[in-house]
Amino acid sequence: MRKVLLLLFFSVSLGFVSCSKDDDDSTEVILKNQMIYEGRTFSIDSVFIEDYGINDGQEEDGTRYYNYDFYLFGKSGDEALNFITELYAPLENGDTFRTGTFENLSKTNIDSFYHLSFVEFKDKDLESDTGNIKVEGQGETYTISGNLTLENGESIEIGYSGKFEIIDRK
Known part of the structure; x- marks a missing residue:
């Protein structure tokens, strides 16, 4: 009887552990070195990467970007x-890309991270209208991901x- 109760206890405990919700609620799926456009992969x-360096004060408020x-x-x-x-990261404690x-330029405050993005396909040359680009990494190794809606x-x-x-390109 003790073995049955012990087995039942461990089974229930395992159920709680294996069914627990992940702390990361993200539904973001990172594509593996792919782009999806017009239903095709x-x-x-x-x-x-073209490194243009520091963009000194081109913005009205003098914000500096890399x-x-x-x-x-x-x-x-x-x-x-x-x-x-084209990614613009505000400078903070240094002079390197962060x-x-x-965020899409048309949807952001000028003192935050922003991008201008373009797609060239067949005879189309389209600019992004909404969506974010996420970049992680350093040096020469980066992960870049995003889901953008284009102007069309x-x-x-x-x-x-x-x-x-x-x-x-500096």
Whole structure:
């Protein structure tokens, strides 16, 4: 009888542990080096960053930003898709690019992280209208992800993690 009760106790305890809700409520799914556009998946096969450095006071209030432009090039069969995002991170205690979540320029306060993003596909050259870009990492290795709505109402989802060639444009 004692063994049955002990077994029952451990079974119930295991149920509580295995069924407990994760602390992370995020439903964000990171794509594995892919972009999804027009219902098709494009494998990202080439990436680089253009480092433009400090953008001194171009904003009305004199806010200083560090500018990295991320380029992601993908293919699906014979079709190519290019994604370019200009990321501006406000300077804080240093003069290097900071990672974070970048809001669409048209939807943000000027003193926060912001982006301007573009999609080039076939004869389309579209700017993003809404959505955020999240960047993590340092040096040459970054993870970039986002889900954006473009100016024509279409959406693009991106996800890439790996090493980027960095081109100095300062």
